[in-house]
Amino acid sequence: MTISLGLDIGTNSVGSAWVDTKKKAIQLGVTIFPAGVEDSDTKRGDPKNQKRREKRSQRRSIARKAKRKRQLRKTLVDLKLLPATAEEQTAIFHPENVETAKSWDPWKLRVVGLSRELTPFEFGRILIHLNQRRGALGVDADPDDQESGLVKAAISHTEGEMEKRGCRTVGELMYQLREDRQIPIKKSKNTSHSSYPVSIRNKGGEFEFHATRQLIRNEFLLLWEHQKSYKGKLSKLLTKKLLTILDHPEADSTWRHQGALFGQRKTYWDSGTLGRCSLEPSDHLCPKADMYASEFLVLETVNRIRIEERGNYDGRGLSLCDPSMKEKRDTVIQALRTTKTPTIATIRKALGIHTKENKVLYSLNIEREQKPELNSDWFHREIVTGVFGEREWNALDERQKESINRAIQKFDDEEKLKEGAFQWWGLNKTQIETLLAAWSHRPKPDKRLRLSRRAIKNLLPFMRAGDDLTTAKQKFGYPLKPRQLNKADRHYMEKHSNSLPPAPMCSNPVVRRAIHEVRRHVNAYLNHFQKLPDRIVIEYARSATQSAKSRNDQLAFNRKREAENKKIEQEFKKYIGDNNPAHRIVERVRLWVEQKKKCAYSGKLIGIEKVGFGTDLEVDHIIPRSRGGHNGFSNKVLCYRDTNRNKGNRTPKEWMSADDFEALEKRFEHLAGKQRQKVGVFECVPNKAKWDNLHQVLDNFDLKEFANSQFTDTAYAAKQVATYLREALYSDSENSKSQKQRIFTTKGTITARLRRDWGILEENEPFFAKQIDNEIPQYPKSRSEKKDRSDHRHHAIDAVMIALSSPERIEEIIKQEEAAIEYKERTGYRPRQEVIKPPWDLRNQVLDLSRNQIVAHRPVKRKLTGALHEETIYGIADEENKLFTIKLPAEKLTSKMLRLPELRDNKEGKKHLQDPSLGKGGLVRDWNLRKVIRECLTRNNIDPDNFSKKEIEELAKTGQLRMPSGVPIKSVVVLRTINSPIIIKTPSKPPRVYVGGNNHHLEIIEDETTGKWSGTVWDTFTVSQRVNPPKRKGTNSKLPMVIGRELESLKQEDRLPKQLQKYYENKTFVMSLAEGEVIFARRNDREPDSPDAIDYYVVVKLDKKRIFFAHHWDARRADQQDRWGASFSDLKNLGPNSDQPPFKVTIDPLGVVRRIKD
Known part of the structure; x- marks a missing residue:
């Protein structure tokens, strides 16, 4: 394979290189584009449309709540429980004086309503208040969502406080708390009261009290029964019909709970959000609770198990699918299907190799996996065996079995399932109770396989016969690789032979943007060279392939960590509960041990009860997630909740005083050591990464150094690109075993190794600026030297290394590593690392090409996107x-x-x-x-x-x-x-004022008389009003986004707005510039003959009177970039030649520059 295309895929960049080893020719390409998230110099943000969706969801929720309140008020007015006139309602809900307000205080009314008769209007006021604060319904504590856990804890606290104070209702508890928390104030002419009530609210992420929906409903029913017992005017209105209108607990197809007070819609799955099967694209993914899915998981596990001789890991062990192992295979399948949590020991025992003697002789291939996934059969264990028994189940026909399977997946109403179990399947009372207990603990519907039910049913016959998943796919006729192209895509490729079809849709915005940019690169190469590369190599942002020794060492470490975790679970078993899951306890205990049972920030001791229950404790991120901190153990500490309240978005070193931080260093100095230390029955392990994180100051922190989330995005993007390119370019060869593999992947450390060995490393400054003729530095450089990311063109250099990362070179690197480990075991020293030989002397060639490469920028802000204004209203x-x-x-x-x-x-x-x-x-x-x-x-x-x-x-x-x-x-x-x-300004509403500031583009015009340039920066709001004018009487028709481009036609058609006619009088349009667009110009802060004066500059910032540029290659942060600015009038004199003004250009992925006339 002589021609390779290397792709270096990032979250906001793509580097590419076409390498022809036969001709020793290289073509580079680099594109920079905004990531599919709200990105800045200090943090990686959320997807760009996430905030918009959240705001829309909030508006929808507020609108529903307002509608519910309006409907309830109307109902209460019709039932004589509220006055009919607006004036009378205002007197109740918005009293003019303090005494009237006290008499209509809903909290007080909710208490006195339990001891005296209320008037109809007082009861109506209570109903409105109950409807406003209905309590939480169906709160499930998500282990990854701290807020849901806080809500659950607040609910428990509320119930405990009610019991402690002897309160009958939530209203009574809140009233008592409010009376207890009065602040005494001085009386004056303007104040007649002597105290100020402190509101009891959950603010700032703190949840002190929280009521459930059932607690509020119980209070309503208690008030209802108490008021009904008085036989007065109100009791005559409290009819059974009214109760049904207000509170009707029966469910129907739409409502989980009916009634004007506590009505709640059913939750439902939006089928459009569920994943699709890669083998049957029209089908949704199959839930894990499905009987076919459960069997599939077990067979997938069993069919990949091999028994190997201890120490012989050549992959030739005896497979359980071998005909001689049929009886043993059936035993393993039965063991996995009937065991709730199978382990390696479960399989060994089923195979009869669990004794001490056999453990020395034999091992299983899955034991070498870091996290061996051993699946069990939930449906068979809980439904077939637990409810029916295998004999009774086998007696059922296929239609009945399918009926039971689908009912368990579909039903969410226990009563309906109970009735069906009796009527349809004839189960007795004991069987029905067992069925309901199993059904209530079935795997959640969102836990799904990557295949559909139809695909699984098609593959099961082959897997039952002992075929692995790949062989089963091939025998049934499924493609070996998943297809991403549809009929329309293939038709597109027939019409456009040198162009890839449109990129597939992907829910991940970062990956979607990256795939689209890769398509542009590949199309550019296909159009340029008019042929396909022999292979395409894509870099995954993962660690390099390790040697067998390294893998085994890592596996041993992981096994030891798993044993420690199990020991912690056993020691703290009594603390485990629904609101306190085991994995949270394990995390707290590990941090507690590491910190020698002290709070990270205050140094106070933490008792075993507190760490067990998590009372008043919090796991804090050392480097905040919003500033690039990862979610790993080395970025977490355990502290009392009240000790880090003021830490905010800072690291400990930024937050603490010098004395406090010195005390923290003493508490954690053991992390920088090398010896394990005993802490009770556990061990404290050194953690250099955490020690470094504690000392981190993020003044110069740049997330482009690949935060943990960025690695994940990049690896996922590489996978998606590989699938897309495989199907688009090599679909026939990749799905045939007789053809060669065309799509390869490599790892980041392989790329780094080749760069170092071949002497293609940048310095701390941009490498092209420091290169001195006839001065060649010594290579390879130190392993510890970091790659310079201040120049976008390093992506192209990486792409060359990626393209040359052939399987043969990777195998050579692995063999060297194996030999080095063997040498170190013999001598105690690591040998000098040998250099991987390059295919030819390409160092200077690559550096010259990269030095001359023009980086393409995507001017996304040229479109009408982004916020129209800031959110704050003035x-x-x-x-x-x-x-x-x-x-x-x-x-x-x-x-x-x-x-x-x-x-x-x-x-x-x-x-x-x-x-x-x-x-x-x-x-x-x-x-x-x-x-x-x-x-x-x-x-x-x-x-x-x-x-x-x-x-x-x-x-x-x-x-x-x-x-x-x-x-x-x-x-x-x-x-x-x-x-x-x-x-x-909106009719009948007060005007809303916002801060603009999101500049869209600069429009430069020239005075026809003087020849001077001037310009105006138009903000996004103004441009949006221009393109999509508000629908009001007398408004003008739509205008172009950039008026100057169609200035003459607008004047001729008399469509130019009056307020702009004077501005454009005797003016000629020159060009428009938006952030991300590129001009060819001479910077004004350099001498004209300076070598770096004339270049391609990208627009980085627009001000009202100035425009700022940076070199097309400059990848540094905004405050570190070598920027320069100019006024709009001065810009005319900054062209590449004295007689030529600057001009706008477009750059394709390969760096080809074209001048454009705006």
Whole structure:
């Protein structure tokens, strides 16, 4: 194979290289594009459409809640439980004075309703309140979702507090707590009461109290029965019909619980979100609880088991599918089908090799797997054996068996399944109880195989005969590799022989974007060379292939860790519960042992009861996830919940004072050692990675150094690309055993090894800038030297190494590693590593090509995408002077917001008080409130002109920020200016004001008289209004996104808006520029004859009066890039030649530049 195409796939980049080893020719390509997530220099974000979906879901939820409240109010008015007029309802729900408010206090009414008769309107007020706070329904604690666990814990706390206080209802508990938590305040002319009630709310991710739906419903029924017993005016209205209207627990096809108060829709699966089978694309994936799926899993496990002689791992062991092993195979199958949690010992015992003597002689191939997946047959064990018995089950016909199977998968109503079990299958009472118990603990519907039921049924006959999955697929006629192309794709390829079909849809936005960019690269090579490569090599972002010795060492380590975990589970068995799963306990105990039973941040001892139950404890990420921290053990510590409340989005070193951090280092200094230490009955293992994480400061942290999640995305993208390219380019050869393999994958460490051995390493600065003629550094360099990621072109160099990562070279590397390990075992020293020989002397060739390579950038922001404005809503104070107000929580106060008015002279020379300039943050609008807050700060020894975020947060949290009367200050109104406000005015509603700032494009125009350039930066909101004008009377028709491109036609057709006619008068359009677009220009901060003055520059930032550029190759962070900026008028004089202005270009994946006229 002489021609190889190497692909280096990243989350926001693709590097490629076409290498012809026969001609010794190389063609490079690099594309940079925005990742499919909200990305920044400091964190990897969520998918770009996730926030939009979440907001839409919130709006839908709010709309449903509002609709439910409106319907309930209307019902209560019709039933005489609420007044009919709006004025009377306002008097109840929004009283004008304190005394009236107390009489209609819903919490108080919910308590007195248990001891006296209520009026119909009072009862109606209670019903509205119950409907507003209905409690949580069906909360399942997700092990990976901390919030769901907190809700469950809060529910338990609420129930415990009710029992402790003797409260009959949730309303009674809340009323007592509110009365207990009153803050005394001073009486004044404006306040007649002497205390201030503290609201009991779950805010900031904290859950103190939480009620279940059943608790609220019990309270409603208790109030109903109590009021009905009085036989008064209200009791006559409380009819059975009304009860059914308000609370009807029966379910139907739509509702899980009916009624105006507690109505709840059934949850359902959106079939469009379920995965599709790769063998039967029209079918959904099969649930694990299915009887065919359960059998398939067992057979898949059994058919890959081989018995090997101990120490002989050549892959030639005796398979259980061998005819001589039929009886033993049946025994293993039966053991797996009847054992709930099978282990290696289960299989050994079934094979009769579980004795000590046989363990020395024989081993199983699956024992060498890091995590051997031993499947059991849930359906056979729980349903066939547990409910029917094998004889009775075998007596059923296929139609009955299928009926039972589908009923277990389909039904979510216990009563319906119970009735069916009696009527359809004739089960007795004991069998029905067993069936229901098994059904309630069946594998969840979202646990599915990667195949459909139809595909599994087609493969089962071959797997029962002893064929492995690959052979079974081939015998039935399924393709060996999954197909991703449909009929339309194949038709496209027939019409476009040198072009791949459109990239397949993929739910992962990062992978979807990467596959699309790979398609552009492959198409570019096919069009350029007019032929297919002999092979395509794709890099997986994973560790390199290890030697057998390394794999065995890793396996031994994993086995020891598993044994330790089981020991912990046994020691802490009594603490395991539904809300406290075993794996959470194991994690806490391991951290507890590592920290020598102390809190990571405070040093306080943690008792065994606390670590067992997790009471008041929290597992904290050392490096926050939002700043690139992974979810592994080396990035976690155990601490008391209240010790890290102010840590926020910081690392310990950024957060702690020097003394506190020094104390933390002493507590964790054993992590940097090399010896295990005994902590009780457990061992504390050194953890250098955690020690490094504790010392991490992220001022210069760059997530482009491959965070853990990015590795995952990249590996998955490589898999998806491999499948797509295999089907599109080599579908016939790849699905035939007689043909050669065309699609290969390699690992990142192989690429790094070849770069180092062949001397293709960058320095800490961009390598092309430091290359000196006739000076060749010594290679190979140190293993510890990091790859320079400051230049996008390193992706192309990697792609060359990937293309040359042939199986023969990888095998040579593995053999060297095996020999080095053997040498070290003999001598105690590692030998000097031999250099892998390159196919030819390609070092200078690759460096020259990469130095001249032009990087392609995808100007995604040229499209109308992204936020139209910021989310925060402002109010109008003075629109003419651009003054607006915003309500901020007290924790967000800064010292600049509290600046006091200054005494100044007016025009007449008289002294008067005047506010200082608002600045960027603004000022607290109320002068007196500013003074009060400053006094509070001074009283607590805090400088009001210089305080930290931590100090104001602590003051507000403890309630020390308060008015002279004692009422806490929780929020303030801030007055600020907005230079470019977006004001949305809607009839009959107050105007909404937002901050714009999401600039879309710069439009440069030239004055026909003077020849000067000028420009305007148009924001995304304005452009969207231009393209999709609001549907109002008198609005203009749609306009182009960039008006200058169609300026002449707009003038001729008289479609140019009046407010723009003067702006475009006697003007000629030059070009538009958006972020990501490239121009050929000369930078203004270099001498004209400087070698790096003239280049291709990508637009990186747009300001109102300036535009900023960076080199097309510069991959550094925004604050580290070598940027330069220019005004719109000066830009005309920055062309590559003195008589030529700069011009816009487009660059294809191979670096071919084309000038474009906008």
